[in-house]
Amino acid sequence: MTNKIYKGLNGVCVDTTELSNVDGINGILTYLGYNVDELLDCNFEEIAYLFFYKHLPNSENLNLFKREIKRNYCVPQDILNYIKDTGKEDHPMSLLRTSVSMLSSSYTSLHDNSTDNLMNNSIKLVAQVSTICAAICRTNGNKEIISPREDLDFSDNFLYMMFGKQVDSSMVKTLDLSLILHMDHSFNASTFTARLVASTLSDIISSVSAAVGSLKGPLHGGANSAVMKMLLNIGNVDNIDEWVENALSNKYKIMGFGHRVYKVLDPRAKHLKKMSHQWGELTGNTKWFEMSNKLEKLIYDKKKLNANVDFYSASTYYSMGIEPENFTLLFALSRVVGWLSHIHEQLDNNKIIRPKAQYIGEMNKKYTSILKRG
Secondary structure: OOOOOOHOOOOOOOOOOOOOEEEEOOOEEEOOOOEEHHOOOOOOOHHHHHHHHOOOOHHHHHHHHHHHOOOOOOOOHHHHHHHHHHHHOOOOOHHHHHHHHHHHHHOOOOOOOOOOHHHHHHHHHHHHHHHHHHHHHHOOOOOOOOOOOOOOHHHHHHHHHHOOOOOHHHHHHHHHHHHHOOOOOOOEEEEEEEEHHHOOOOOOOHHHHHHHHHOOOOOOOOOOHHHHHHHHOOOHHHHHHHHHHHHHHHOOOOOOOOOOOOOOOOOHHHHHHHHHHHHHHHHOOOOHHHHHHHHHHHHHHHHHHHHHHHHHHHHHHHHHHOOOOHHHHHHHHHHHHHHHHHHHHHHHHOOOOOOOOOOOOOOOOOOOHHHOOO
């Protein structure tokens, strides 16, 4: 009897989680019981704390958590040297993957999965990923790497390291909001990758390195970079109708639309759309928002596809002065919290992940010695 095949594990429930829920029918994203819409006045550290400790922090909790992140910002010099030497030649996500892997030698008791040690290493990794991502952004722009500042909170410090100066509070708030929206999304490809590696009882560095490799793909985290490159290729709002007709007739994939789970508008997209509009007005250049808005309406009218999280994050980041090749780094900057939280959850009640496959190859072939093969 032939087993039913669920290509891409579509619709297959492989485990339970209490971290996030994606309601694709009603367009609701929930973090540990909270509708994400209710959490957008928070900062990055508050929601990272929520994922790590399963409850929102009070002021004392938050200050201690921030202090722990800040004291772990610095990364070994050999990693920064590697980024300087290789940054102009390799993909930013490849640099991140290798840099994360290089961190393993600086972690003590990496295979000790006791609660305290796992948490300490996880907080350290979140902090260090921010410094690595900023260093890669600087190198991509042919600029000197900026050292972190322990007096600055997470988003403020990251933007300082990226731009070489302390930025306006509105930019910090935008990044906080974007990082919260990208922090977790149930068993997406990169998160499942992290859990899969963790299920073998490998260490968190190996698990996160693998997740970074998964996020790099253009069908996952690389999609927002592809959206901005698409907008740049279209050029201006007057070209959109002709471009869409050509894309549809030639069956080109239009990036930033549709979702494996959401059957309605991605709840994260509505917030990023507002930010895209706000940043267009702040910079006096609403072109990218206007193009995105028209493209969104046109694709929905023609294909009934909704914009996803990648679509408006592209024009938001670009309006903030961030280059498209660095967009996926910002995704990783946030999602590392989700990956680590899922690793913790996997290890709490672990069973190695080992799906089965249906063999469709030949059977009962006869072996022939190499002396007799024609």
